[in-house]
Each structure stands twice: as C-alpha cells, then as structure tokens.
Amino acid sequence: MVVLNKLYTRTGDKGDTALGNGTRVAKNDPRVEAYGTSDELNAIVGLARLHAEGVIDQQLSRIQNDLFDLGADLCQPDMEKDDQAEYPPLRMVMTQVERLETEIDEMTAVLEPLRSFILPGGSALSAYLHQCRTVARRAERLTVALAAEEPINPAAVKYLNRLSDWFFAAARMANDKGRSDVLWVPGANRE
Amino acid sequence: MVVLNKLYTRTGDKGDTALGNGTRVAKNDPRVEAYGTSDELNAIVGLARLHAEGVIDQQLSRIQNDLFDLGADLCQPDMEKDDQAEYPPLRMVMTQVERLETEIDEMTAVLEPLRSFILPGGSALSAYLHQCRTVARRAERLTVALAAEEPINPAAVKYLNRLSDWFFAAARMANDKGRSDVLWVPGANRE
Amino acid sequence: MVVLNKLYTRTGDKGDTALGNGTRVAKNDPRVEAYGTSDELNAIVGLARLHAEGVIDQQLSRIQNDLFDLGADLCQPDMEKDDQAEYPPLRMVMTQVERLETEIDEMTAVLEPLRSFILPGGSALSAYLHQCRTVARRAERLTVALAAEEPINPAAVKYLNRLSDWFFAAARMANDKGRSDVLWVPGANRE
Ligand code: B12
Ligand code: B12
Ligand code: B12
Ligand SMILES: C[C@H]1O[C@@H](n2cnc3c(N)ncnc32)[C@H](O)[C@@H]1O
Ligand SMILES: C[C@H]1O[C@@H](n2cnc3c(N)ncnc32)[C@H](O)[C@@H]1O
Ligand SMILES: C[C@H]1O[C@@H](n2cnc3c(N)ncnc32)[C@H](O)[C@@H]1O
Ligand SMILES: [Mg+2]
Ligand SMILES: [Mg+2]
Ligand SMILES: [Mg+2]
Numbered sequence: 001m002v003v004l005n006k007l008y009t010r011t012g013d014k015g016d017t018a019l020g021n022g023t024r025v026a027k028n029d030p031r032v033e034a035y036g037t038s039d040e041l042n043a044i045v046g047l048a049r050l051h052a053e054g055v056i057d058q059q060l061s062r063i064q065n066d067l068f069d070l071g072a073d074l075c076q077p078d079m080e081k082d083d084q085a086e087y088p089p090l091r092m093v094m095t096q097v098e099r100l101e102t103e104i105d106e107m108t109a110v111l112e113p114l115r116s117f118i119l120p121g122g123s124a125l126s127a128y129l130h131q132c133r134t135v136a137r138r139a140e141r142l143t144v145a146l147a148a149e150e151p152i153n154p155a156a157v158k159y160l161n162r163l164s165d166w167f168f169a170a171a172r173m174a175n176d177k178g179r180s181d182v183l184w185v186p187g188a189n190r191e
Numbered sequence: 192m193v194v195l196n197k198l199y200t201r202t203g204d205k206g207d208t209a210l211g212n213g214t215r216v217a218k219n220d221p222r223v224e225a226y227g228t229s230d231e232l233n234a235i236v237g238l239a240r241l242h243a244e245g246v247i248d249q250q251l252s253r254i255q256n257d258l259f260d261l262g263a264d265l266c267q268p269d270m271e272k273d274d275q276a277e278y279p280p281l282r283m284v285m286t287q288v289e290r291l292e293t294e295i296d297e298m299t300a301v302l303e304p305l306r307s308f309i310l311p312g313g314s315a316l317s318a319y320l321h322q323c324r325t326v327a328r329r330a331e332r333l334t335v336a337l338a339a340e341e342p343i344n345p346a347a348v349k350y351l352n353r354l355s356d357w358f359f360a361a362a363r364m365a366n367d368k369g370r371s372d373v374l375w376v377p378g379a380n381r382e
Numbered sequence: 383m384v385v386l387n388k389l390y391t392r393t394g395d396k397g398d399t400a401l402g403n404g405t406r407v408a409k410n411d412p413r414v415e416a417y418g419t420s421d422e423l424n425a426i427v428g429l430a431r432l433h434a435e436g437v438i439d440q441q442l443s444r445i446q447n448d449l450f451d452l453g454a455d456l457c458q459p460d461m462e463k464d465d466q467a468e469y470p471p472l473r474m475v476m477t478q479v480e481r482l483e484t485e486i487d488e489m490t491a492v493l494e495p496l497r498s499f500i501l502p503g504g505s506a507l508s509a510y511l512h513q514c515r516t517v518a519r520r521a522e523r524l525t526v527a528l529a530a531e532e533p534i535n536p537a538a539v540k541y542l543n544r545l546s547d548w549f550f551a552a553a554r555m556a557n558d559k560g561r562s563d564v565l566w567v568p569g570a571n572r573e
Contacts (some may be wrong), residue, residue, distance in 0.1 A: 007550060040520065042512075046504075062570075117259055133234070134227070148217065161204055186259070189290070295390060324425070325424075
C-alpha cells in the first residue's frame, strides 16, 4: 500500500530515484519519464474537471483513477516475471480500454460529422479537454519510447492511444455536440 | 483533404503511426514530437482565447489556423522532392512570419521599455499568453531537434521563433501595456 | 543586467542560441531544455496565482523570483571557473532550499495524514498547484539529464526536488487542509 507521511526524504537530491520494485534509476530514465507524464496528464484532467459536472465529470474521475493504475503498471518493470511475484503488480486490463471505446462510440453517434481539423477551444471544458488530448499523446509518445527499450504491458499503450481519441470526442461534445467547432482552413493566412 | 469520421482505428496500438505522406514511423519519432507539440501549443492558445476578445482574439484565431499549416508542413517529409509531387504539400511561407513581425512592432511601439525579466502572470490573459510563449519555445526546441536529423522548411523554425516573441509582447500588452508587469529582482530571496 | 528592448533579433532563426556566457549552442541543448522548462514552470505558477491570495500568493511570488535565479544559474556553464570570473554568476544557495523545507514542515503539521495517492484537482488553486507539481518534476528530470553531461550546481536539483514536494503540500492545503482530497482506489474500474 502506498503511504505518504514524510514528503521529502532528500534521497533523490542527487538525481536518482526508486521504481515501484525498489530498483534505483536516474530521474530521466524513460520509465520515469513515462509515468511522470501520466501524472502530468492526470493534473490536466484535474483542471478540466473544474469545468465539468454530471456524467462527464464522473467519467473524468474514472479516468483519473485509471491513470494511477497506469502509473502503478509503468512503475513495475520485469512484467515477464509477474507470475513469480508474491504480490502480482497491478496491470492495466483490456476492459479499461474497452470502456473508453464504448464511450467514444456513444459520443460519435451524436456528434456532427467532420471534414477538417478543428481549432482547439470554444467552451472552457472543451478547451481543457483538448489540452488533455495533446498531453495524453505526449504521454503516449514517451511510453512508446520506453517500450522500444523494455517490454511493457501492451494494454498500457492501447489505453493511452484510445484516451486521446476519447478526449477528442468529449471536447467536441462540450462544443454543442460539435456544432460550434471551428474548422481549419488550410493556408488561409498566407498573404 | 483531411477526413475525420472513425476516430479510433487501433492501427497505432503497437506504437507506430503514419506521417502525412503515409510513411510509418514510431510515435516518438522526432517529426511526430515536433508536430505533436505544435498541436499541444495550439490547445494552449485555445485556453488563452477563453480570456481574449476583439483584436487579440482574432489574432490568436489566425495563429491557431497557422499552427495547423505548420503541422501540415512538418508532417510531410522529403521537402526537396516537393516540385515532383502531384499535389505540392502545404508549406509555411515567410509572409506568415512577417505578419507576426509587423504585429510585434506595433505592440512594442506602445509597451513600456523593459530592463529585467518579468514574472509571468498578472491578468488571466497575460498568464495564459506566457504559457503559450513557453510552449512555443518547447515546440521550437523539438523542431530544431528534427532539423538536426532531416532537412525541414526554414520558415517553420522562423515562425516558431517569432511566435514566442509575439506571445511575450502580447502578454505584456495584456498587463496594462506592461505597466503592471512585475520585474525579477536577481537573488532577492537568498537569505 | 538583463536588457529587453528589441525582442526579435533573427539570430536564432537557424536553431542556435546563446547561453548566459555567450557560448552558442543548439536550442535543443540539454542546458536550454533545462532552463526553458524552468521558464515553463514559472508560467504555470503564474496561472496558479490567478487563484491565490494572501500568504500563499506571496510564497508563489517568491518561488517565481527564485525560478529566475535558477534560470540564471543554469544558463551559466563552467561553474568550476566561477571564482576566476570578474562578475561571479548568480547561483542557487541552500537557504532557498531550506526555506521550502520550513514551509513544507509548517504545512505538513496541519495536513490530514495520507495513505494513498490523491486525485489531482478539487479547488481551482489546488488543481493548478498539482500542475505546478508535475511540471516542476519535468523540469527536474531535464535538469538531471543535463547534470549527467556536465557539472551543475547541486543546489539547483535540490531546489527542484523540494519544490515539487512543496507544491504537493500546498495543493493539499488548498483542498481544505487535505480533508476534501479524494484517494486513488487501486484497480477500481477494471470490470
Ligand atoms: C511510482 C510512484 C509514483 C508515480 C506513479 C504512481 C502511480 N501509481 O501512478 C507518481 C509520479 C504518480 C508518484 C507521485 C507522487 N509520489 Co510517489 N511513489 C511511487 C512509488 C515508487 C510506487 C507507488 C505505486 O504506485 N506502486 C504500485 C502500487 C499498486 O503498489 P502498492 O500499493 O505498493 O501495492 C503493491 C505491493 O505493496 C504489494 N502489496 C499490496 N498489499 C500488500 C500487503 C502486504 C502485507 C505486502 C507485503 C505487500 C502488499 O502488492 C501490490 C502490487 O504489486 C512509491 C514508493 C513505493 N515503492 O511504494 C512512491 C511514493 C509513495 N511516492 C512518494 C511521493 C512523495 C509522491 C509525491 C507526493 C511526489 C510529488 N511531490 O509529486 C506524488 C504524490 C502524487 C499524488 N497525486 O498523490 C513517496 C511518499 C513519501 C512519504 N512517505 O510520504 C514514496 C513512498 C516514495 C519515496 N520514498 O519518497 N509516485
Ligand atoms: C499529421 C496529422 C495530424 C497532426 C498534424 C496535422 C496538422 N495539419 O497540424 C495532428 C497532431 C495535429 C493531428 C491531430 C489529430 N488527428 Co490527425 N492526422 C494527420 C495526418 C497524418 C495528416 C494530416 C495533414 O495535416 N495533412 C496535410 C494536409 C494539407 O494534407 P491534405 O489536406 O491531405 O492535402 C494534401 C493532399 O490531400 C493533396 N490533395 C489536396 N486536395 C486533393 C484533391 C485530390 C483529388 C487529391 C488526389 C489530393 C489532394 O494535396 C494536399 C497537400 O499535400 C492524417 C492522415 C492523412 N494522411 O491524411 C491524420 C488523421 C486525419 N488524423 C486523425 C485523427 C483521429 C486525429 C485526432 C482526432 C487525433 C487525436 N485523438 O488527437 C486529432 C484531431 C485534431 C483536431 N484538432 O482536429 C485521423 C482521422 C481518422 C478518421 N477517419 O476519423 C487521420 C486520418 C489518421 C488516421 N488514419 O487515424 N493529426
Ligand atoms: C538565459 C536567458 C533566458 C532564460 C533564463 C533566464 C533566467 N534568469 O531565468 C529564459 C528562458 C527565462 C529567458 C526568457 C526570455 N528571454 Co532571455 N536571455 C537569457 C540570457 C542568455 C541570459 C540572461 C540571464 O539570466 N543571465 C543571468 C543574469 C544574472 O546575468 P546578468 O543580469 O547579465 O548579470 C551578470 C553579468 O551581467 C555580470 N554583471 C552584473 N552587473 C554587471 C555590471 C557590469 C558593469 C558588468 C560589466 C557586468 C555585470 O554579472 C552578472 C552575473 O554573472 C540573455 C542574454 C544575455 N546574455 O544577457 C537573454 C535575453 C535577455 N533574453 C531575451 C529575450 C527576448 C527573452 C524572452 C522575451 C524570449 C521569449 N520570447 O520568451 C523571454 C523573457 C522572459 C520574461 N519572463 O521576461 C533577449 C532580450 C532582447 C532584447 N534586447 O530585448 C536576450 C538579450 C537574448 C537575445 N539576444 O535575444 N531568457
Ligand atoms: C492523427 C495523426 O497524429 C499523429 N500521431 C499519432 N499518435 C501521436 C502521438 N502520440 N503524438 C503526436 N502525434 C501522433 C499521426 O501522424 C496520426 O496520423
Ligand atoms: C532568451 C534566451 O532564451 C534562450 N532560448 C532561445 N530559444 C529558446 C527555446 N526555444 N527554448 C528555451 N530557451 C530558448 C536563449 O538562451 C536566449 O538567449
Ligand atoms: C514518488 C515517485 O516519483 C518518482 N519520481 C521521482 N522524481 C521524479 C520526477 N522528477 N519525475 C517523475 N517521477 C519522479 C519516483 O519513482 C518516486 O518514488
Ligand atoms: Mg492515436
Ligand atoms: Mg527566440
Ligand atoms: Mg522528489
């Protein structure tokens, strides 16, 4: 169980830190970059929730909890040894990815069809959901960078990939179901 | 023409994705990092616009459209083969850089002169424009990293370089033309 | 003394720039990444201050000033030659780290004890302080990456390490001294 009682320990003052299994690595290790960015994404979801209520707020709350499951997964290396562990690490499961897919399908069913990119922004909620979307994609890039060096749980990358599409659909919902989205006009300001 | 109808395709679940010309690369490829960060910057401009109106809002809208032109430019590699392409890719042009310069000159003409760094913040609009400024600089760093590996359109880097100076001037304008900006006092809190 | 009169010089249009001592480096040099991210953090502190007043606002103001001291430190390489310099560079000192520790201790004394991670968010101030926390950690990772290549002032990393713990305590304070913080429930949404 995670315990937080004494915040600063000074053990990380030289630039190294501990993973979930106790291994010490540099703070700029790809694994720490990956879960550190998932933590940053989680903070931005907290900003979006300042403008959310009802169903969308509950969904964002679930996503925040999921992002800690994701952090727990990413902070535990050596997943090929999971079955030998006394306490098997918490890993992302495909049902978490599928919940996002179901919700995306529900949103897509009511959204205006789209034939160009949309300028991020509009309502406050939509604007923050676009920020979530782009930071989810940054977290995905760093998780893919980690996966190029060490085996990781495939469901982790899938979750992040789906999550940015979820944020896109939700951002459009928050702009009057996409009706007030403003489209990109390629090369509109070249002269 | 960009079409967005089916959001998730699952093709990127293993960590690779397609550039604008169809080439598949890793999601943490320097090119994807560059346009992904331009997209993140675009989302922050969307946040700033929540606090903008009138001329500054129109200027920010133009910048958002430009940032998609920039993304279109960056997602198309092999610019040396542009003249052989059936449909020449959209590329940033110097008139887009020059528009920023003209607007910076206009703002500088009315701003208070400055003799130290300013603490980012003040009015809400100013605070978000400072965030735009620093994320534009992050996008610039990643675009420069890409340029170190592959030839890119020089106007793309110029645009990002000028853009962060534009955001600086605009952030000061939004603080009573710089009159309410608070200066850095070097080493003020060392004892 | 820092002078800002002509914003754009076009000298950086090819992707290189000057450090504090005049040396030219690529804009994606680890040193520029480090102080550029400290600047981004400073901008986010500016956002948090939109929701702060009284003591916490004063503390955030001091942190903003410190972050420019940090930038001044990081932009001056060759710290081993400091004593030969005509004007010794501004460097972070341990009293700045210790001030943070004192403030963390004060906050911890009144905060609810904690036995799991907390979902970032809640009040507006708390939500933005969590964003500060995660960006401080990103700045720390990039500063550690720099330290792996060149000697830097150990107080700089210590300051960033303590700063993210400071933001964590302050974020909890802004949620009714931690009483309204919502805990992570591991694996709550797996089915
Ligand atoms: C990785 C990590 C993070 C990551 C990712 C975490 C995530 N889940 O998303 C991130 C970046 C988010 C993070 C942030 C922070 N963290 Co942290 N984090 C950790 C670390 C290394 C692992 C936590 C984790 O998620 N483990 C996975 C979970 C599922 O594991 P678990 O709950 O322990 O359960 C496993 C075992 O315990 C075992 N088990 C379960 N039950 C039982 C029962 C028995 C009897 C036994 C034997 C075993 C057992 O099986 C489980 C599955 O493997 C811990 C140190 C540690 N090793 O615990 C620090 C740690 C908890 N973090 C710490 C701190 C300070 C923070 C921050 C405040 C830092 C900051 N300033 O931002 C924030 C708080 C964020 C928040 N919102 O609350 C400190 C707390 C210090 C203290 N004592 O107060 C710790 C202890 C590190 C340290 N030594 O400094 N953290
Ligand atoms: C690069 C890219 C991005 C980048 C950068 C784009 C930019 N301009 O800034 C970023 C990161 C922003 C991005 C974001 C997203 N993207 Co995207 N993106 C692409 C990609 C690879 C290229 C788009 C582009 O800008 N092309 C440049 C423009 C100018 O090219 P163009 O309009 O096609 O025009 C050229 C040609 O078409 C040709 N041409 C023009 N007219 C004609 C006419 C004829 C007859 C012919 C033959 C040719 C032709 O000449 C033009 C110049 O070269 C496309 C896939 C693709 N290859 O189209 C996906 C794609 C459009 N994106 C997709 C998605 C899902 C998204 C996001 C929703 C992802 C997310 N969850 O965040 C967001 C939406 C952002 C938003 N705000 O709307 C999907 C859409 C899926 C769908 N069917 O619904 C696509 C199709 C990729 C995919 N297969 O999954 N994207
Ligand atoms: C590093 C740097 C940054 C970094 C970090 C700075 C920090 N402290 O956090 C960051 C990324 C924050 C930054 C941001 C910006 N910067 Co800047 N920055 C610099 C740079 C390279 C060094 C500044 C610095 O902090 N020096 C450390 C301090 C302590 O040094 P100092 O004040 O000069 O004092 C030393 C010496 O002068 C000497 N000394 C002191 N007194 C005396 C007296 C005498 C007689 C003598 C001989 C010597 C001496 O001893 C001191 C200790 O070493 C300068 C260029 C330069 N070399 O000055 C540009 C510079 C000041 N920045 C510039 C610009 C444009 C900006 C931005 C507007 C860019 C943008 N669009 O975002 C922002 C503004 C941010 C803000 N909020 O105000 C321009 C200003 C152009 C102009 N003339 O208007 C400069 C001049 C660079 C350039 N040529 O383009 N910057
Ligand atoms: C919509 C387009 O976005 C790009 N793409 C796919 N994944 C990411 C990511 N994590 N970050 C940035 N860009 C990405 C690809 O080029 C895709 O086709
Ligand atoms: C004002 C100072 O900011 C630094 N500088 C120039 N470009 C960038 C960038 N993209 N990101 C961060 N810092 C930068 C240089 O050191 C310059 O002198
Ligand atoms: C609380 C946990 O956060 C991780 N950790 C320590 N420093 C950083 C940082 N700068 N960025 C991201 N994660 C970090 C370590 O794994 C630590 O144990
Ligand atoms: Mg995707
Ligand atoms: Mg510049
Ligand atoms: Mg720490």
